[in-house]
Amino acid sequence: MGGVNKAFVKFEGRCLIEHVVERLRPQCAGIVISANRDLSDFSRLADAVLPDVLSDFPGPLAALDAMARAAMPNCEWVLTVPCDAPRCPADLFERFSAAWCAAEEKPAVLIAEAAGRAQPAFALIHRSVLGGALHYLSKEGNRLGGFLKNCGAMTVDFGDEEGGFINLNSFDECRAAEMKIPLDK
Template sequence: MTQPASRTDLPPPAVILAGGLARRMGGGDKPLLPLGGRPVLAHVLDRLRPQAGAVALNANGDPARLAGFGLPVLADSLPDRPGPLAGVLVAMDWAAALGAAQVLTVPGDSPFLPADLVQRLIAARGPQGLALAATREADGTLRDHPVCALWPVALRGALAAALARDERRVRAFTEAHAPGRAVWDAGRADPFANLNTPEDLARAEARLAAL
């Protein structure tokens, strides 16, 4: 079957990397933790849907637990859960099947993503089309958020080859492909704050209440 031509003038499809386990919170799926009376994943979708095209979830295990969101659930195509890059690869494969030239990935435990995420990542793309989100800390240093990124589908062969060599570090792969960076100030309200501990969740509850 002939694949549709790639488009770069449409909002990119997006894949939420939703497989994070809440080990420091007692187990389970972090994106399904309650925040403000709704799953964390619902807040991620609220931020993402206005600026992306089609949306899917990357998660392993029984997809039924995510059925309530009405989204495609994409399991890793590689065994043994080799980490976030496996989710990026399946995102690229899914986007390629849609005829997209690029795909956005975001973590499933970041409920405060910026409303201009896609716009600024597109503007920041490097020479190979890769763009990462980053924040500037109070001391001026930059902190990358490499799973929150815009990936050119053209890199999926290189990514598959890297994973076949058991190269699993997201930063190592991105730095090999000349990424651009879209930079936000972290300040007191980091748009990429994620939830790793009960304290993080409590801070997110307070931040959500303030909004």
């Protein structure tokens, strides 16, 4: 998006991140945003803002590493959603929780699946596996889906609800989504 912080791109009159926070706030005890710039802007939306501890900003695994290092004793589970998914499911945590409760073997990671495609950026992750993000990043690469799979992730089927998992990665995609034009993904 030409160097613009995607989280603050306007969508339906508000910033993308504002839509995400609005959907997550009722589902979570607290909102923590991973950010490496515009920290004061993010702080007005969250209970905490965590920058990466690692240099070069290597992506979502660095965010998980920062969360693992954070002193948040009352945080057992982390619900992840990207800042550019303004229509994320309003019942994401509830559905993950129900799937976890129904599972015979209790997974430490649950990821969404929609329309037959894994959506690893939408995950419920137990704090116990967060510390492995740094090791995976240093040895295996920076693929979030690969790390979560390595942690024994269980997929949770959200059916054909693909629209709630669409990431808006350009100004054109934002405008198309506002006008309800299907995006080619």
